[in-house]
Amino acid sequence: MSKVPVICVDGPSGAGKGTLSQRLAETLGWHLLDSGALYRIVGHACVLRDISWQDESRVVEVAETLDVRFVPSPAGVSVWLEGEDVTAQIRSQDGSRGASAVAVLAKVRVALLDRQRSMATLPGLVADGRDMGTVVFPNAVLKIFLTASAEARARRRQAQLLEKGESVSLPRLLDSINERDERDTNRSASPLVAAKDAVLIDSSTLTVDAVCDRVLELAADKGLIARSPN
Template structure:
């Protein structure tokens, strides 16, 4: 049996820029990309639409094998998330869906149901994986592990700017409270809590511009001898 395709794991809390980094990496390298957070959002939304309460994790998890999920597009502007052929992108990216996903992600049955689905994205020539436990649980043998971090205030402000540009009226203080609450759930859950892998490189982007973050990630890539 041949060696498994290489993986770059990019973990971190919500709103820290993992999507920007992993899209860029996947494009630069010509690798596949996994947005693991989207899988949890999809499952949470599918359960809601099926009338399954999120406090019934076994029933929620049972939906996972039957969902046909595809990611298309290479940038945030043209990316689409297709579920059973329908475009769920806007609903998946909604703040309310993120909150639902954070709740179900603490359930062992849900995480077990999605674990193999995540690993199935590992295909040649390689995979860039975006999530919270990519380097600790899903791909512990990843060739490069990056933990992207930023203060809750900085992440809330970034999200507020995104929503404002999209014409969505949101309160910065409310967004900051939501970010902190989600962080608390993710960091303190019993199963696969949000934390850097022991061999991950932490990049704090609080004071960094997007191009500075990408430049730093590019440097880490070259240091590991990874190139297109």
């Protein structure tokens, strides 16, 4: 794992980690780890099997036996569970609630740890999540902590849902984001916190291009990639 370059992108829900990470992976030709999707898949699989998100032992069994694939597509990365495309289901509000519920279970996080680390293969990995730089890849050379105001994140989420035909009020989304921030930062298992050596980037008023360019500059400074001649 130490010989494979890894860029960690951590931060709260809605900060733009997924969009940034996918852009970086495409630009660099590296692999992409969407750790949040793994937790969403676990939560969704529990619903399909009528397993309570609070039943830790059974949720761990689900996490250990996941038949999951990440498949690149023109619209982004699609997620397949047991041969079925479940991308839409896990990206829904219910998918978000399921991910948050199972992510607080310490044994579930342990069950998914080796699976995540095994994805660090050449030519490199962009790891998107909440504990990539603190737990999963603590020795990564470049760690980004991407954040944004709760209001900016709520507006972005509302726009995403409207594109999917889902109508959710901005105040309701803001409450949901604040509640999730509270759970993520105060959970006992891998709480959301910036690694001590992470670079903090506030994306509240920045475009995806601007954030991506900044991270690529940092990657070049760290010697992970060649510096652009421009």
